[in-house]
Amino acid sequence: MQDTEFDKRIKELMDEHLEMPAEGSWDNLLLSLNKRKRAKVLYFRRATYTSVAVAASLLLLLVLGKESPVPSTIDNPVKQNVIANFATEKQIIVPVEAPVIKVGTVKKHKIAVAVKETSGNDAPASTLVADNMISKGDGTNTTKPAEEKAVQPSAADNRKFKPYEFEKESQVRKFTKELFYSLSTNLSPSMYSKSINMLSVALGYQNDFVPINLMETVQPQSVSDTKYAMPLSFGVQAQYPVNANFSVGAGLSYSLLVSHYQQFSYNRRLDIQQSLHYLGIPVNAYYSLLQNNKFKVYVSGGFMLEKGLIACYRTTDNGIKRFESVAISGVQFSLAAGLGVEFKMNKEAGIYFDPALAYYFNCDQPENIRSAQPLQYKFELGMRFHL
């Protein structure tokens, strides 16, 4: 018999053979399809939240990261002029009535302030000379660079000199500059599910450990299935450095905890999706282990108090859909510790990654992933602004 004939005959026999799938295989397939559909929706939602958080962080970075030549706190009638002078670099504005120019030494901004001689009239200080340019007060309106001719104000001049309060301002700025602000997205990669089926309950086994020989003979009847999705948080935090290595921080954090519960029986199918919304105050301490211009490695530890805002329930009971929301009483307390790294993008901003272990205490909160799995591994990702 030729090989081709042999193959052809085998193919014919196999094509005409129909092997029937096991009973209930369609139901299992349908269940899997529905689960995947729900998982897709959930992942889409999570991706949306994360994208919004990242976009918001970048937007904030753009807004805060813009370097302004003039401190924004200057609220002066001539602010516009100052800006104009900086814009046109070495251009000089000539005083209207040939004023005497006094130079106010300012540490950082090097801005000379022109004040009109107080000769009885209250005309406002109308002229500023920017940066290193100065106008002589001899009535000739000649100008020379400050480096060439340093003008030393006399004692009398000093009395009249009314410099803009840069010193005070720089002090204020010195204090605020030390604070860090951070925007964070927190993803805890914990997913947990708990299935109870009649077979496993009866035999005292967990679902995955039903002996194979029993699985062959008995079709387990699933009665409940609980799944907890990944918790998701967004937050802002202010950090104050106590010294070069040690800092403390406190902030505000929003968390979303989603759980899904299904119950099947012969005459009932119950499907509940629970969404818990929490607002928390995290208080943390940070100790820097290693830092340079590009990155910083630190350990962190702290606690968080969270107040449940609302619990939302979407229920489908034998096809009848219902939505309700209830208030959450009590407060959730947790402790966390971790190791973090911050990559500095520039002097004012950095991206940080802060993996941590958190423990959630039993505080009589609605059933959620934290009560099912109190020890959680968290991934905090965010941006830190040094302002």
Added chain:
Amino acid sequence: MNATSREYSTEIELLEACVNQDQRAQRTLYELYSPRMLTLCIRYIGERERARDVLHDGFITVFEKIGSYNASGSFEGWLRRIFVNTALMSLRKGDVLKYSEDLTMVEREVTVDSSVLGNISSKELLKLIATMPAGFRTVFNMYAIEGFSHQEIAKEMNISEGSSRSQLSRARIWLQERIGERY
């Protein structure tokens, strides 16, 4: 189409409903093709239980990718390709193909009386194929039943074309010997 697909007058209508995730249409499609696809899975996998898992995974892929079927070829051909791929993936996962024999020479020929194949039932033949060594079985299925070329088989199984040819010959001999022993 059989009785289960009365609601859909044409295959295109049924497929369109499946693209729209109509569960009734999905069930109809499943009932229509699952017996043939389960046979295919058993042919490739060998074990019935694992074959059922492959059937399950294959149909999930079918329902998720059904929108990408462009009707240029037969739907059953497209379906078979998905199930063959799923079965091969399952075999690769279990490292079954990795350890398949790499034979280069076929030294003997076995001749089978053509009437013998007339006596064997499709069920018995399926049992025999299922007990074949994994490497032989895969090449034999892909070449003799699905109609893949040796080049395609070599690419799919990550073996040489020569190895594919030799495994096919060995598979034929193996099968002919077993059939000869029984009938």
